[in-house]
Amino acid sequence: xxxxxxxxxxxxxxxxxxxxxxxxxxxxxxxxxxxxxxxxxxxxxxxxxxxxxxxxxxxxxxxxxxxxxxxxxxxxxxxxxxxxxxxxxxxxxxxxxxxxxxxxxxxxxxxxxxxxxxxxxxxxxxxxxxxxxxxxxxxxxxxxxxxxxxxxxxxxxxxxxxxxxxxxxxxxxxxxxxxxxxxxxxxxxxxxxxxxxxxxxxxxxxxxxxxxxxxxxxxxxxxxx
Ligand SMILES: *Cc1c(COP(=O)(O)O)cnc(C)c1O
Numbered sequence: 001x002x003x004x005x006x007x008x009x010x011x012x013x014x015x016x017x018x019x020x021x022x023x024x025x026x027x028x029x030x031x032x033x034x035x036x037x038x039x040x041x042x043x044x045x046x047x048x049x050x051x052x053x054x055x056x057x058x059x060x061x062x063x064x065x066x067x068x069x070x071x072x073x074x075x076x077x078x079x080x081x082x083x084x085x086x087x088x089x090x091x092x093x094x095x096x097x098x099x100x101x102x103x104x105x106x107x108x109x110x111x112x113x114x115x116x117x118x119x120x121x122x123x124x125x126x127x128x129x130x131x132x133x134x135x136x137x138x139x140x141x142x143x144x145x146x147x148x149x150x151x152x153x154x155x156x157x158x159x160x161x162x163x164x165x166x167x168x169x170x171x172x173x174x175x176x177x178x179x180x181x182x183x184x185x186x187x188x189x190x191x192x193x194x195x196x197x198x199x200x201x202x203x204x205x206x207x208x209x210x211x212x213x214x215x216x217x218x219x220x221x222x223x224x225x
Contacts, residue, residue: 011054012219012220012221013038013051013054013056013220014054016036016203016216016219016220017036019203019204020034020036020203020204020207020214022204023203023204023205023207023208024207026208027207027208027209027210029207029210033212034207034211034212034213034214035058035212035213035214036056036058036214036216037058037059037060037084037086037196037213037214037215037216038051038056038058038059038060038216038217038220038221039059039060039061039062039086039199039215039216039217039220039221040059040060040061040070040217040221041060041061041062041063041066041086041087041217041224042066042224042225043221043224044070045070045073045074047221048070048074049074051220052074052077052078052081057078057080057081057082058081058082058084059071059081059082059083059084060083060084060085060086060105060215060217061083061084061085061086061087062085062086062087062088063087064085064089064093064096064097064100067083067085067100067101068096068100071083071100072100082102082103083100083101083102083103084101084102084103084104084105084213084215085097085101085103085104085105085106086105086106086167086196086215087106088106088108088142089104089106089107089112091111091112091114091115092115094112094115094116094118094119095119095122095123097116097119097127098116098119098120098123098125098127099123099125101127102127102128103127103128103129103130103164104116104127104128104129104130105129105130105132105167105196105213105215106130106132106142106143106167107129107130107131107132107152107156107161107163108131108132108134108142108143108144108152109144109152110151110152110155113152113155113156113159113161114155114159116129116159116161117156117159117160117161120160120161121160126160126162127162128162128163128164129156129161129162129163129164130163130164130165130166130167130194130196130213131144131149131152131153131156131163131165131166131167132144132166132167132168132169133145133146133149133166133167133168133183133186134146134168135168135169135170135179135182135183136170136171136179138171141169141171142169143167143168143169146186149166149186149190150190153190153192163192164192164193164194165187165192165193165194165195165196165212166183166186166187166192166194166195166196167195167196167197167213168180168183168196168197169199170197170202176198176201176202176205176206177205177209180195180197180198180202180205180206180209180210180211181209183195183197184209184210193212194212194213195210195211195212195213196211196212196213196214196215197209197211197213197214198211198214198215198216199214199215199216199217200216200217200218200219200220203215203216203219
């Protein structure tokens with residue numbers, strides 16, 4: 001299909017949406033099955049407002065404090081905006097996270113399951129979570145080990161912490177596809193439908209391999225400092 005790609009200056013958001021739709025079509029999946037999370041970490045509200053004006057409604061941040069500073073005003077102006085947490089969460093910030101975020105992608109250890117379970121009960125608010133898996137078994141990376149997934153899921157179930165699926169950040173500098181495929185297999189083995197995988201450099205591959213949530217930052221907002 002030949003299309004004059006930049007005959008009209010499409011915005012980065014149009015471009016990403018288009019690429020998600022094309023990858024979904026190749027995989028025989030409806031494009032609506034893929035949620036684009038615009039990762040706005042480090043970027044000020046002035047950079048976020050134009051995306052909201054273009055209809056983007058799902059955003060992601062990686063730090064609770066930064067999100068607390070930026071988002072309450074943005075949410076007040078556009079109440080149907082959804083905010084996802086994609087960064088490591090300290091147990092002592094669990095209550096703050098439950099109060100502000102609509103989804104948490106970094107459930108990675110038993111102590112955090114406990115803290116989130118308590119916080120959700122106290123706030124009277126169920127926040128769906130993804131279990132983050134250290135899919136490349138990298139020492140410095142966040143996420144639980146693959147063989148810890150069953151115990152974490154069981155504990156989340158017991159603590160009434162809702163789990164949508166699995167999340168990963170594959171090793172840098174190597175082909176991501178095998179890691180995405182492995183995450184998809186582990187999720188399927190546990191009957192989990194959600195797959196949070198794919199970032200600016202590899203979201204099309206992730207969609208081909210079943211991603212339900214892609215987390216795109218720099219391709220939308222430009223490079224971070
Ligand atoms: C920053 C971040 C992203 C977005 O990365 P880009 O390469 O800028 O698209 C996605 N997921 C997580 C967990 C992140 O921390």
